[in-house]
Amino acid sequence: MFNEIPIVDLDELGLHYLGKPWESTVDRVAKELHSAFSTVGFVYLKNHGIEQQKVDNVFRASRSFFQLPDAIKDGYRCGQPDNESDGYTGKDQEILDDSSLHEIRESYDIASPDGVYPDKHAPEFRKTIKELAPELRELTIRLLKCMALALEEDFFSSRHQYMFHGADKNRTIFRSLYYPTLADTDIQPGVVRCGAHSDYGAITLLLQDDMGGLEVFSRGEWIPATPIRGTILINLGDLMQFWTSDRYVATVHRVLVPEEEIRRRSPRQSIAFFVHADNGVMISPLDGSNKHSPVEALAYLKSRISATYK
Numbered sequence: 001m002f003n004e005i006p007i008v009d010l011d012e013l014g015l016h017y018l019g020k021p022w023e024s025t026v027d028r029v030a031k032e033l034h035s036a037f038s039t040v041g042f043v044y045l046k047n048h049g050i051e052q053q054k055v056d057n058v059f060r061a062s063r064s065f066f067q068l069p070d071a072i073k074d075g076y077r078c079g080q081p082d083n084e085s086d087g088y089t090g091k092d093q094e095i096l097d098d099s100s101l102h103e104i105r106e107s108y109d110i111a112s113p114d115g116v117y118p119d120k121h122a123p124e125f126r127k128t129i130k131e132l133a134p135e136l137r138e139l140t141i142r143l144l145k146c147m148a149l150a151l152e153e154d155f156f157s158s159r160h161q162y163m164f165h166g167a168d169k170n171r172t173i174f175r176s177l178y179y180p181t182l183a184d185t186d187i188q189p190g191v192v193r194c195g196a197h198s199d200y201g202a203i204t205l206l207l208q209d210d211m212g213g214l215e216v217f218s219r220g221e222w223i224p225a226t227p228i229r230g231t232i233l234i235n236l237g238d239l240m241q242f243w244t245s246d247r248y249v250a251t252v253h254r255v256l257v258p259e260e261e262i263r264r265r266s267p268r269q270s271i272a273f274f275v276h277a278d279n280g281v282m283i284s285p286l287d288g289s290n291k292h293s294p295v296e297a298l299a300y301l302k303s304r305i306s307a308t309y310k
């Protein structure tokens, strides 16, 4: 079926493979990504070479942080002078869809391996993220190279040199997301886990637990992005849509309050690796068209963040 999220097998492009990948594999993956990004805008990657154990370790360490009392978590709030990009965001502090009454979601952001971690209260958090995030970075470089091939541009990876090297150079963020259990009073119109939005940057790598709930708006309908264990979901952000003159789409997605009581009573976790171009990169349409006005990567991100942080 056309309106489905395809699964792309990375084969020797996965991190487990150390040699040079076959040209035929690179061509196939480039074509499959191109076709998915020009239509549904989301794709599952399999055989990416990142061990599930590393993902599960981040989920476990994150849970031990998110289950702490609010007063402790608030001590790590993001957006403080000494903690501008890294740190905690609580319920309703980031509203992605203006029509939401509440967005019941918490998150913790890290912008570099040596960022600000809640070591005192969640001692495993740092170690588990330092094991996973650099692998997501490496996988991203491989994906960007493939994407550039399909667009006949050897381009994107050189615009992302400082990915996950710190917010002063690049705003790529490793985000651990936590959707707490919901009370009966939360079951009302306008209350969601994550309001409908498109991501802001170039691409997003998303790892979900098995609770489900993510939906993707494609061809006029919401389709579920059902978790497939061992895969990573990839979607595009607005800047990649601008860059490609809308050939690639930054698909809108959301996470609603689950209908089944059992799922409302369970927390949900996910990890997003939001990939941004280096701060000073000017994003203008690669085909030379004037479909979008040039915009600086960092300026665009700041304008979106200031519209969503409360």
Ligand SMILES: O=C(O)CCC(=O)C(=O)O
Pocket: 177, 194, 199, 206, 208, 214, 253, 254, 255, 269, 270, 272
């Ligand atoms: O938790 C999810 O599955 C999606 C989160 C998301 O879309 C976001 O934080 O941008």
Ligand SMILES: [Fe+2]
Pocket: 197, 198, 199, 253
């Ligand atoms: Fe998103």
